[in-house]
Amino acid sequence: xxxxxxxxxxxxxxxxxxxxxxxxxxxxxxxxxxxxxxxxxxxxxxxxxxxxxxxxxxxxxxxxxxxxxxxxxxxxxxxxxxxxxxxxxxxxxxxxxxxxxxxxxxxxxxxxxxxxxxxxxxxxxxxxxxxxxxxxxxxxxxxxxxxxxxxxxxxxxxxxxxxxxxxxxxxxxxxxxxxxxxxxxxxxxxxxxxxxxxxxxxxxxxxxxxxxxxxxxxxxxxxxxxxxxxxxxxxxxxxxxxxxxxxxxxxxxxxxxxxxxxxxxxxxxxxxxxxxxxxxxx
Amino acid sequence: xxxxxxxxxxxxxxxxxxxxxxxxxxxxxxxxxxxxxxxxxxxxxxxxxxxxxxxxxxxxxxxxxxxxxxxxxxxxxxxxxxxxxxxxxxxxxxxxxxxxxxxxxxxxxxxxxxxxxxxxxxxxxxxxxxxxxxxxxxxxxxxxxxxxxxxxxxxxxxxxxxxxxxxxxxxxxxxxxxxxxxxxxxxxxxxxxxxxxxxxxxxxxxxxxxxxxxxxxxxxxxxxxxxxxxxxxxxxxxxxxxxxxxxxxxxxxxxxxxxxxxxxxxxxxxxxxxxxxxxxxx
Numbered sequence: 001x002x003x004x005x006x007x008x009x010x011x012x013x014x015x016x017x018x019x020x021x022x023x024x025x026x027x028x029x030x031x032x033x034x035x036x037x038x039x040x041x042x043x044x045x046x047x048x049x050x051x052x053x054x055x056x057x058x059x060x061x062x063x064x065x066x067x068x069x070x071x072x073x074x075x076x077x078x079x080x081x082x083x084x085x086x087x088x089x090x091x092x093x094x095x096x097x098x099x100x101x102x103x104x105x106x107x108x109x110x111x112x113x114x115x116x117x118x119x120x121x122x123x124x125x126x127x128x129x130x131x132x133x134x135x136x137x138x139x140x141x142x143x144x145x146x147x148x149x150x151x152x153x154x155x156x157x158x159x160x161x162x163x164x165x166x167x168x169x170x171x172x173x174x175x176x177x178x179x180x181x182x183x184x185x186x187x188x189x190x191x192x193x194x195x196x197x198x199x200x201x202x203x204x205x206x207x208x209x210x211x212x213x214x215x216x217x218x219x220x221x222x223x224x225x226x227x228x229x230x231x232x233x234x235x236x237x238x239x240x241x242x243x244x245x246x247x248x249x250x251x252x253x254x255x256x257x258x259x260x261x262x263x264x265x266x267x268x269x270x271x272x273x274x275x276x277x278x279x280x281x282x
Numbered sequence: 283x284x285x286x287x288x289x290x291x292x293x294x295x296x297x298x299x300x301x302x303x304x305x306x307x308x309x310x311x312x313x314x315x316x317x318x319x320x321x322x323x324x325x326x327x328x329x330x331x332x333x334x335x336x337x338x339x340x341x342x343x344x345x346x347x348x349x350x351x352x353x354x355x356x357x358x359x360x361x362x363x364x365x366x367x368x369x370x371x372x373x374x375x376x377x378x379x380x381x382x383x384x385x386x387x388x389x390x391x392x393x394x395x396x397x398x399x400x401x402x403x404x405x406x407x408x409x410x411x412x413x414x415x416x417x418x419x420x421x422x423x424x425x426x427x428x429x430x431x432x433x434x435x436x437x438x439x440x441x442x443x444x445x446x447x448x449x450x451x452x453x454x455x456x457x458x459x460x461x462x463x464x465x466x467x468x469x470x471x472x473x474x475x476x477x478x479x480x481x482x483x484x485x486x487x488x489x490x491x492x493x494x495x496x497x498x499x500x501x502x503x504x505x506x507x508x509x510x511x512x513x514x515x516x517x518x519x520x521x522x523x524x525x526x527x528x529x530x531x532x533x534x535x536x537x538x539x540x541x542x543x544x545x546x547x548x549x550x551x552x553x554x555x556x557x558x559x560x561x562x563x564x
Contacts, residue, residue, distance in 0.1 A: 050328065050331050050332045053339075054335075
């Protein structure tokens with residue numbers, strides 16, 4: 001009944017989502033559908049949607065918005081043909097800001113007042129770094145990237161407030177410029193690093209004790225490099241304590257049809273200047 | 283009493299806004315505060331704010347959102363220290379989608395339920411093109427850039443719908459690649475062109491008859507190049523017929539403190555990784 005990750009590795013997004021939708025796969029999505037954008041998911045009642053959207057707009061490195069649903073609609077057409085209630089392998093359900101449940105299907109929780117937000121994730125620039133020959137320790141060692149609450153505060157919007165959470169990757173000194181240039185090409189996936197070097201300068205006392213994820217080595221000749229992280233909205237949601245909030249379960253992302261390496265606006269806007277193609281996407 | 287444009291040309295943003303705020307200048311802002319980002323302004327009641335923000339998110343080339351106010355707050359701190367009710371030289375007031383008034387101060391109309399949106403404008407990439415030695419006919423000839431309703435439809439959000447309005451600039455064939463590359467650097471100011479060449483392909487029958495602005499020549503050796511235009515939201519607002527909508531009067535923009543040539547996220551996010559600088563902006 002339950003399919004293995006390796007079985008799905010080269011399947012198309014619609015095929016993988018079908019398998020997930022029918023309950024045949026509930027595992028993580030890292031490495032699935034290479035070349036397709038994966039996204040963080042945040043679902044909130046509409047009374048909080050404008051404030052959360054302002055939070056994303058004001059903190060675009062941490063919360064790069066790639067799609068927003070209509071109110072009550074469990075899909076985001078521009079990103080692909082999927083049902084947000086069933087097409088992710090696992091969800092976390094928060095009540096009053098506290099994790100209350102983890103589910104593989106949220107059809108029973110869906111309401112007409114819910115708004116879904118898709119946010120870019122680090123898989124995008126990690127794939128580009130690896131393609132440029134830059135090894136990433138946490139991937140080579142099959143661990144979760146280390147994440148830290150930084151002393152950088154996110155810009156506030158309504159009840160949404162908190163620290164910018166950052167992820168750390170050790171980069172060879174000789175590749176620092178490449179890493180900046182490559183990741184800057186993906187503003188919809190956290191963009192360029194927010195800090196390079198001494199962790200203490202952004203309020204991180206001990207690199208070996210991440211707030212989320214696993215510790216990672218900084219080998220000799222390497223420098224710790226920090227990116228704004230998609231866990232930032234989770235911290236803000238915990239602060240806002242919405243009556244209901246549903247997110248993807250970490251690592252169990254929304255798989256979209258969008259090319260992973262699309263740059264900047266191309267992901268969101270006119271795929272072609274030709275009206276017939278544009279209308280197809282509208 | 284009334285100051286001339288030439289008197290203000292080299293003044294700092296805060297000085298120009300002070301002069302405007304006190305009613306001493308009510309003219310257009312083109313060419314003022316060179317090097318600073320100018321923005322389109324759209325003010326709507328909060329009941330429409332989420333849909334309008336979705337419209338911007340789904341049409342980022344036409345509606346590049348650079349800032350959103352808190353509900354009821356006539357300022358957008360991250361863009362500068364200004365009062366949106368008084369610091370633009372002129373405003374248009376729309377009731378039920380129809381132009382009802384033009385004012386130089388909207389203090390009397392401000393309400394606790396209003397939300398203000400600042401959208402990037404073409405001044406940004408035009409300055410960059412000129413700096414690269416690319417002459418723009420409408421600027422050389424002191425006319426308004428020609429704008430057209432295209433056959434490309436904007437992505438809809440709630441009641442906001444309509445055509446993508448495009449502006450046309452004639453570019454020397456030899457500089458086409460430069461123009462694409464340069465304007466693509468400014469996704470917050472309409473980004474790369476949406477179409478190059480034959481106007482008919484995007485539904486424009488006659489280049490000499492723009493829907494807004496003045497006709498412009500396409501000299502021999504030049505190609506018409508089309509960018510998504512900040513008039514797109516005006517067409518969508520006419521369709522949505524909000525009870526109240528206030529915008530800048532065309533050409534009479536919001537002058538921000540933000541460097542005009544800032545690229546992509548730098549305009550909106552961490553100016554520095556150092557917490558003390560970040561907190562100052564929060």
